[in-house]
Amino acid sequence: MTKIYYEITSNPSSIKLTDIPVLSYSEFQKTVDELMSVESNHCLNYFAFPLSDKYKFVCCIGDDETKKIIILSHEQPKTKDISLESITAKHFQFHVFEREIYENYGIYFSNHPWLKPIRYPFNRSNLENKISNYPFYSIDSEELHEVGVGPIHAGIIEPGYFRFICNGENVLHLEIHLGFQHRGIEQLFLEKQSVLQQTILAESIAGDTTIAHSIAYSLLAESLANKTISEELSIERTIALELERIAIHIGDTAALCTDVAYQLGQVINEALRTIIINTNQFWCGNRFGKGLIRTCGSHYPLTKEIIEIIKNNLNEVEQRYLQITDRIFTLPSVLARFETIGKVTKKQASMIGAVGIGARSSGLKRDTRWSHPFLQYDKINYEPIVLPKGDVWSRAMLRKMEVLKSVAIIKELLNKYDNEKIIDNPNYDLKFEPYFIAISMVEGWRGEICHTAITDNKGKIIHYKIKDPSLHNWMALALAVRGQEISDFPVCNKSYNLSYCGNDL
Amino acid sequence: MPLKEINILGKHGKQFVPDLEMVELTPLFRGRPIIGTNITEEEKNKVISLCPVNAINNSPFCIDMGKCLFCNECHFALPEKINFTNDYKIATNDRSKLIIQAGQDIPIKINPDKIRKEIKSFFKHALKLRQVSAAGDNSTEMELNAAGNVNFDMGRFGIEFVASPRHADGIVITGPISQNMAEPLQICYDAIPEPKLIILAGTDAISSGIFAGSKALNRSFLDKYNIDLYVPGNPPHPLTFINGVLNLMKNKK
Ligand code: SF4
Numbered sequence: 001m002t003k004i005y006y007e008i009t010s011n012p013s014s015i016k017l018t019d020i021p022v023l024s025y026s027e028f029q030k031t032v033d034e035l036m037s038v039e040s041n042h043c044l045n046y047f048a049f050p051l052s053d054k055y056k057f058v059c060c061i062g063d064d065e066t067k068k069i070i071i072l073s074h075e076q077p078k079t080k081d082i083s084l085e086s087i088t089a090k091h092f093q094f095h096v097f098e099r100e101i102y103e104n105y106g107i108y109f110s111n112h113p114w115l116k117p118i119r120y121p122f123n124r125s126n127l128e129n130k131i132s133n134y135p136f137y138s139i140d141s142e143e144l145h146e147v148g149v150g151p152i153h154a155g156i157i158e159p160g161y162f163r164f165i166c167n168g169e170n171v172l173h174l175e176i177h178l179g180f181q182h183r184g185i186e187q188l189f190l191e192k193q194s195v196l197q198q199t200i201l202a203e204s205i206a207g208d209t210t211i212a213h214s215i216a217y218s219l220l221a222e223s224l225a226n227k228t229i230s231e232e233l234s235i236e237r238t239i240a241l242e243l244e245r246i247a248i249h250i251g252d253t254a255a256l257c258t259d260v261a262y263q264l265g266q267v268i269n270e271a272l273r274t275i276i277i278n279t280n281q282f283w284c285g286n287r288f289g290k291g292l293i294r295t296c297g298s299h300y301p302l303t304k305e306i307i308e309i310i311k312n313n314l315n316e317v318e319q320r321y322l323q324i325t326d327r328i329f330t331l332p333s334v335l336a337r338f339e340t341i342g343k344v345t346k347k348q349a350s351m352i353g354a355v356g357i358g359a360r361s362s363g364l365k366r367d368t369r370w371s372h373p374f375l376q377y378d379k380i381n382y383e384p385i386v387l388p389k390g391d392v393w394s395r396a397m398l399r400k401m402e403v404l405k406s407v408a409i410i411k412e413l414l415n416k417y418d419n420e421k422i423i424d425n426p427n428y429d430l431k432f433e434p435y436f437i438a439i440s441m442v443e444g445w446r447g448e449i450c451h452t453a454i455t456d457n458k459g460k461i462i463h464y465k466i467k468d469p470s471l472h473n474w475m476a477l478a479l480a481v482r483g484q485e486i487s488d489f490p491v492c493n494k495s496y497n498l499s500y501c502g503n504d505l
Numbered sequence: 506m507p508l509k510e511i512n513i514l515g516k517h518g519k520q521f522v523p524d525l526e527m528v529e530l531t532p533l534f535r536g537r538p539i540i541g542t543n544i545t546e547e548e549k550n551k552v553i554s555l556c557p558v559n560a561i562n563n564s565p566f567c568i569d570m571g572k573c574l575f576c577n578e579c580h581f582a583l584p585e586k587i588n589f590t591n592d593y594k595i596a597t598n599d600r601s602k603l604i605i606q607a608g609q610d611i612p613i614k615i616n617p618d619k620i621r622k623e624i625k626s627f628f629k630h631a632l633k634l635r636q637v638s639a640a641g642d643n644s645t646e647m648e649l650n651a652a653g654n655v656n657f658d659m660g661r662f663g664i665e666f667v668a669s670p671r672h673a674d675g676i677v678i679t680g681p682i683s684q685n686m687a688e689p690l691q692i693c694y695d696a697i698p699e700p701k702l703i704i705l706a707g708t709d710a711i712s713s714g715i716f717a718g719s720k721a722l723n724r725s726f727l728d729k730y731n732i733d734l735y736v737p738g739n740p741p742h743p744l745t746f747i748n749g750v751l752n753l754m755k756n757k758k
Binding site for chain 1: 509510512513514516517520530531533534535555557574575576577578581589636637638639640641642643644645646647648649650651654655656666668680681683684685686688689693709714715716718719720721722739740742
């Protein structure tokens with residue numbers, strides 16, 4: 001039997017582009033269909049890019065339980081009106097990927113239920129589609145009304161547009177229209193070929209996920225250049241990633257309290273978050289960790305002094321976070337706004353391919369640290385926390401539990417860390433393998449991040465694909481508010497805290 | 506108040522920073538750079554080509570904080586000769602003051618001649634601002650939020666972010682301004698009553714940072730108006746923002 005896909009089992013990985021079998025579209029469809037009928041599989045990425053006179057389509061499917069990533073591909077000649085039968089019709093989680101391919105290249109997917117623009121990139125195939133003219137779904141009815149919010153919101157947050165269809169106070173439908181943040185970042189990865197510039201681009205994909213995205217880029221670049229990193233550097237990166245998770249989870253706990261008017265919970269958690277991001281600043285000079293993650297080395301190796309600060313601050317934060325969350329999760333006025341609100345079932349989460357917090361709070365055991373371990377995660381016996389109910393309470397509680405787990409992980413790693421060992425300086429002079437595809441996955445605080453790069457015959461990156469967990473999870477938010485009071489939207493929104501710029505690449 | 510809350514508050518203690526002008530930030534924080542005068546031509550060329558955003562220029566040799574991402578790479582290349590101090594008071598209304606020459610080691614100030622008259626008279630005691638993220642990566646946005654939190658508490662000076670542009674005295678722009686945000690930004694600005702301020706927060710807003718040259722941007726808004734305050738940083742520290750705004754309001758030289 002001829003091979004129909006390529007299977008990789010390490011994260012990150014790079015392979016020859018020609019090693020991925022090219023299927024006919026009908027074979028591709030059939031194989032995807034078979035793979036997607038396995039419950040533990042989900043689509044990590046599906047994208048197209050121009051390659052001489054063809055479009056090459058690459059699809060990566062990850063298994064939650066084994067370390068497997070399956071890569072398969074098909075190709076289509078670059079003719080004018082390409083039309084393919086949509087996979088979304090059967091496997092809904094493909095909707096964003098097919099929409100993106102349609103938006104970028106005008107490749108049509110028949111039977112796609114929702115073939116709408118996704119981010120209005122400057123180089124989209126149809127410039128007639130204007131961001132100010134998004135085709136919102138609407139219902140012709142005398143009883144229903146529509147509520148539009150955005151793109152600029154009340155607070156200091158990124159822009160995006162929400163359109164609710166309501167029956168009185170009740171939300172029947174929410175449509176989320178994004179794209180305002182589009183900065184052309186994937187294209188810039190091709191225009192700026194220096195490794196340092198690319199690292200900084202990765203740091204700026206989403207400023208609240210600086211560490212996770214820059215680790216994803218570094219792992220990918222190192223793999224593409226055949227470089228391995230030292231155990232100590234790997235420990236440092238893992239610690240940085242978990243610190244980022246702690247900081248944002250605590251910040252989100254504060255934001256959730258704000259939205260249910262529990263002011264004490266808000267201010268205490270804000271102050272605790274400050275301690276963590278100031279720890280980052282002590283370590284590397286920047287509260288978000290910009291400058292910390294560099295390819296093949298680091299400018300800021302952990303010293304005894306920094307380790308002391310991290311340990312002390314973690315102890316302080318852990319204690320006080322436990323105290324305040326004990327209160328938050330027993331206060332009836334808070335619980336009334338958290339429990340049973342914004343429910344997304346396991347079935348829905350699985351259908352939309354939810355990842356990270358959005359998956360684990362709905363009973364789906366999906367966590368890159370466990371399924372596709374990178375850095376130190378296969379050495380610490382990491383086991384994901386999964387909660388079954390899928391409501392705001394679960395997403396808040398999951399954050400609390402993950403903060404405590406991250407603290408424990410960092411403590412364990414610091415005990416292993418040998419600060420006598422010398423950490424290499426960063427190396428930006430990397431030569432990438434020619435005609436390769438590289439893929440790296442990182443579990444950021446929101447969830448699964450996946451970076452993919454393709455090189456040409458000189459090792460130059462000709463396609464760079466970033467997947468932020470938000471791409472999957474925005475749909476979870478839309479489902480969460482169905483049937484809720486519209487006044488529950490803010491707390492549902494905060495419970496996911498999704499990225500706008502992470503979507504608008 | 507229930508006992509539990511009192512306990513929590515007891516542990517919490519006082520969190521606010523009493524004097525926002527005199528904070529000693531951690532040593533590695535990167536604020537105003539100091540450039541040595543003894544850099545050789547070869548070294549100059551080395552860091553000029555290393556800098557990811559062309560923030561370093563020759564003749565005369567200088568670093569433009571409006572373009573700089575404070576990545577510190579030039580320091581690591583020339584550790585003895587380029588250093589970023591932890592002086593966080595680097596906001597100014599004079600774009601040219603963001604350019605630091607070799608040998609220069611003086612605090613960054615407001616240029617009183619560049620403050621518009623109506624600002625001097627209107628905004629002395631309180632300031633309400635509307636923030637617009639125009640493709641900001643969310644780090645500057647988070648720092649602006651932090652400027653109002655229990656630690657920095659800029660509300661004590663009457664400075665506040667408001668929801669409606671109709672209630673605002675000015676606009677704070679973050680991000681390199683995407684094409685897709687150009688129109689909403691303009692609409693928001695137009696809705697603010699006169700006289701109104703424009704503040705650019707973060708290197709991305711000031712010069713588009715690492716996104717310089719991206720075809721997805723549209724920065725034409727900035728060509729039309731006078732900019733009242735530049736707050737550099739990647740992202741700017743809350744203290745940089747608060748001190749900059751205070752100095753502008755109080756017309757501090
Ligand atoms: S710190 Fe600023 S000037 Fe120095 S290399 Fe980085 S961006 Fe360029």
